[in-house]
Structures are given as structure tokens and as C-alpha cells.
Amino acid sequence: xxxxxxxxxxxxxxxxxxxxxxxxxxxxxxxxxxxxxxxxxxxxxxxxxxxxxxxxxxxxxxxxxxxxxxxxxxxxxxxxxxxxxxxxxxxxxxxxxxxxxxxxxxxxxxxxxxxxxxxxxxxxxxxxxxxxxxxxxxxxxxxxxxxxxxxxxxxxxxxxxxxxxxxxxxxxxxxxxxxxxxxxxxxxxxxxxxxxxxxxxxxxxxxxxxxxxxxxxxxxxxxxxxxxxxxxxxxxxxxxxxxxxxxxxxxxxxxxxxxxxxxxxxxxxxxxxxxxxxxxxxxxxxxxxxxxxxxxxxxxxxxxxxxxxxxxxxxxxxxxxxxxxxxxxxxxxxxxxxxxxxxxxxxxxxxxxxxxxxxxxxxxxxxxxxxxxxxxxxxxxxxxxxxxxxxxxxxxxxxxxx
Numbered sequence: 503x504x505x506x507x508x509x510x511x512x513x514x515x516x517x518x519x520x521x522x523x524x525x526x527x528x529x530x531x532x533x534x535x536x537x538x539x540x541x542x543x544x545x546x547x548x549x550x551x552x553x554x555x556x557x558x559x560x561x562x563x564x565x566x567x568x569x570x571x572x573x574x575x576x577x578x579x580x581x582x583x584x585x586x587x588x589x590x591x592x593x594x595x596x597x598x599x600x601x602x603x604x605x606x607x608x609x610x611x612x613x614x615x616x617x618x619x620x621x622x623x624x625x626x627x628x629x630x631x632x633x634x635x636x637x638x639x640x641x642x643x644x645x646x647x648x649x650x651x652x653x654x655x656x657x658x659x660x661x662x663x664x665x666x667x668x669x670x671x672x673x674x675x676x677x678x679x680x681x682x683x684x685x686x687x688x689x690x691x692x693x694x695x696x697x698x699x700x701x702x703x704x705x706x707x708x709x710x711x712x713x714x715x716x717x718x719x720x721x722x723x724x725x726x727x728x729x730x731x732x733x734x735x736x737x738x739x740x741x742x743x744x745x746x747x748x749x750x751x752x753x754x755x756x757x758x759x760x761x762x763x764x765x766x767x768x769x770x771x772x773x774x775x776x777x778x779x780x781x782x783x784x785x786x787x788x789x790x791x792x793x794x795x796x797x798x799x800x801x802x803x804x805x806x807x808x809x810x811x812x813x814x815x816x817x818x819x820x821x822x823x824x825x826x827x828x829x830x831x832x833x834x835x836x837x838x839x840x841x842x843x844x845x846x847x848x849x850x851x852x853x854x855x856x857x858x859x860x861x862x863x864x865x866x867x868x869x870x871x872x873x874x875x876x877x878x879x880x881x882x883x884x885x886x887x888x889x890x891x892x893x894x895x896x897x898x899x900x901x902x903x904x
Contacts, residue, residue, distance in 0.1 A: 731775025
């Protein structure tokens with residue numbers, strides 16, 4: 503990037519998740535003043551830290567897409583950041599397992615995608631080689647992704663916040679934005695905690711990015727649908743069944759990846775997640791209901807078209823949520839020795855998934871530039887891994903348009 507291109511003197515960033523924080527730090531490194539607004543009492547309380555804790559290397563994503571480019575760049579920036587600041591992380595590697603012959607063409611396609619995306623050290627493994635890495639894995643073959651890893655994203659968010667302040671940025675928490683107005687060459691953000699102004703606005707509001715976009719006068723963007731992902735944990739006596747990360751080959755007929763196994767940086771093994779519509783944008787439990795959020799989701803025509811397009815998948819995901827035995831059966835495709843008594847209740851996260859009015863899910867990250875404002879409108883997984891690279895991309899977008 504050329505440092506001679508014009509950037510605004512200062513910006514308001516709405517949203518203090520990991521992407522907002524990483525973007526703020528990248529701007530400060532370029533000499534741009536930053537004031538970050540976060541509605542919660544602490545940064546990074548939602549998607550940023552309620553996820554699997556995986557460092558995604560970029561295997562799954564379409565070559566040339568933003569996800570592919572920013573995941574590959576992002577994992578290298580993130581591991582360097584963790585090294586610099588002594589943040590717990592581990593590059594432990596991942597297996598993507600084909601459970602039958604019908605999955606082999608898709609496994610080979612993943613190997614090709616990863617190679618084209620610039621991943622290093624990818625290997626196709628037979629059963630014997632696969633079980634040297636994961637002795638209890640099922641399946642007939644696997645791709646080994648050695649660059650994949652795990653990290654403590656809570657620590658990443660805390661260090662990013664610390665570095666923002668150390669570099670002269672401002673973070674205001676409990677600062678929910680209620681309105682945005684463009685007047686006299688400035689954006690004015692109004693909230694219950696005060697008002698804030700800057701000549702440039704960046705929307706990194708995650709689960710609420712569509713609402714912030716609309717507040718700022720944006721049009722043409724559809725809707726964020728909150729999908730809750732629920733996890734089980736392996737009981738301590740069963741943790742030896744999984745050493746690192748074991749993932750499925752994605753089914754192109756379905757829009758979500760499917761359940762998998764993840765070793766956590768703080769210890770333990772998570773199994774999941776499923777994907778069910780949450781009844782609140784921050785609905786981490788079945789009983790969490792926000793009437794406004796739910797009404798907005800149910801009145802969005804794209805949701806009903808999505809349900810009609812994927813009835814079998816939607817029904818299966820609900821059964822995974824309600825029935826531990828069915829959840830276990832899905833896990834047994836990857837680790838056949840898993841039994842229901844090996845599983846204990848785990849946590850949950852909510853994915854901010856952008857959906858078009860025709861029911862299709864946005865598959866790539868999306869930026870929208872409008873009137874001295876840049877909106878990040880779709881950044882689910884691998885958004886956390888790619889956050890520092892997304893910050894760089896934000897700067898490139900501003901340089902292009904400002």
C-alpha cells in the first residue's frame with residue numbers, strides 16, 4: 503500500500519469486536535485518529551470470543567475471493583501479532599476427513615483450492631497416515647492442513663484494545679449508537695451516553711451492521727440473520743479421542759459446514775456447532791428471545807425462501823439442537839468411537855450471516871462505501887482470523903474512494 507494516498511484525519515468506528523479493534527489499530531499505525539464506540543461494557547463480547555477459537559488458514563474459500571485472500575494473509579498477521587504480544591496460540595494442524603468415496607472428489611477440490619490460495623504444506627493422506635495424526639478418526643482419506651491453529655481470541659481483543667489506547671486511540675464502551683447524521687462535512691453519532699463526531703465513519707457492528715448501515719442512510723443491503731451455533735464438550739476422560747482439529751468435507755448442497763472437533767487453547771475439546779435460527783441477535787440460549795429481533799427475522803422474505811430451499815438441512819439442524827443422540831451420530835462420521843456419554847453441554851455463539859432477499863447467503867466478505875462511510879456488511883468466519891488483514895483491506899478501500 504502506498505502511504506501517499508489520502509486518508510481521513512480521524513474516524514469513528516462503530517463496533518468494538520475483533521474486526522473493529524484490528525481496523526482501529528491498523529488505522530492508528532497509518533497516523534489516523536480513531537474513536538471506537540462499543541455498546542457493551544467490554545470489547546469483544548460477541549462473535550469475537552464466542553467462536554471455536556480456530557485460526558483458519560483459508561482452505562475452504564473460493565480462490566480469488568476476499569475470504570481466501572484475507573484468511574491467508576490474516577492468519578500470518580495474527581500469528582505474528584500473538585508472537586509479538588505473548589498471546590497463547592498454537593499452530594497444531596487440521597485434518598479434513600472424507601468419510602466415503604462420494605466425498606473424494608470434493609476433498610480433491612479442497613486440496614486444489616488450498617494450493618491455489620497459497621497454503622503451505624498441504625498433504626493428501628491415506629488412512630494409515632491420517633491415523634498417525636488422529637488415531638481415532640474415521641473416514642477413508644484426509645487433507646492435512648498444517649498451518650491451521652488455535653488461539654485465545656479473548657486475549658487478542660484485550661491486547662488490541664490496549665495497543666489502540668497506547669497508540670493514542672480512544673475506546674468508549676457502553677456507547678450504543680442510536681442515530682447517525684451527516685452534516686457540515688461530519689458524521690454525528692448520537693447515543694444514550696453522548697454524541698461523537700468525525701469526518702469519516704466505519705461500520706464494524708457485526709450482528710447489527712445492517713442496522714448501522716440503515717441509520718447512515720445506506721440502501722440496497724438485505725438483512726443480517728442470526729444463526730446460533732451450539733457446542734458440546736468432550737468429557738475429560740474422552741478428550742484423548744481427538745488430538746487437534748478434525749473437520750468434515752463440506753456438502754455443496756448445504757450452506758453450512760457441519761459439526762467438527764476443535765481442541766481449545768485453554769484445554770478441552772469442543773464438538774459442534776450446529777446452525778439454528780436464534781430468536782435474538784445475541785440469543786445464545788434457546789430461551790433468549792428478543793421480540794423485535796425475532797419479528798424482523800420472520801418478516802424478512804429471504805428467510806422463508808431459505809427454509810424452502812433447504813428444508814432437510816433446516817430440519818436436521820433443529821434435531822441436532824434438540825436431540826443429543828442425533829448430534830452424536832453426526833459426530834461419529836468423523837470419530838466413530840464417540841458415544842453420547844462422552845458429551846457434556848458446551849457453549850454457543852451467534853453467527854451474523856448476511857442473507858439476500860432471494861434467500862441466498864452471502865458467501866464472501868462485503869464492503870460498501872457510501873458518503874464518507876465504509877460499512878463491513880458480511881464478515882462471519884474466518885473474520886476473527888482475518889481481522890488484521892481486514893483492517894488493511896479497509897484502508898485500501900478508503901484510499902480508493904476517499
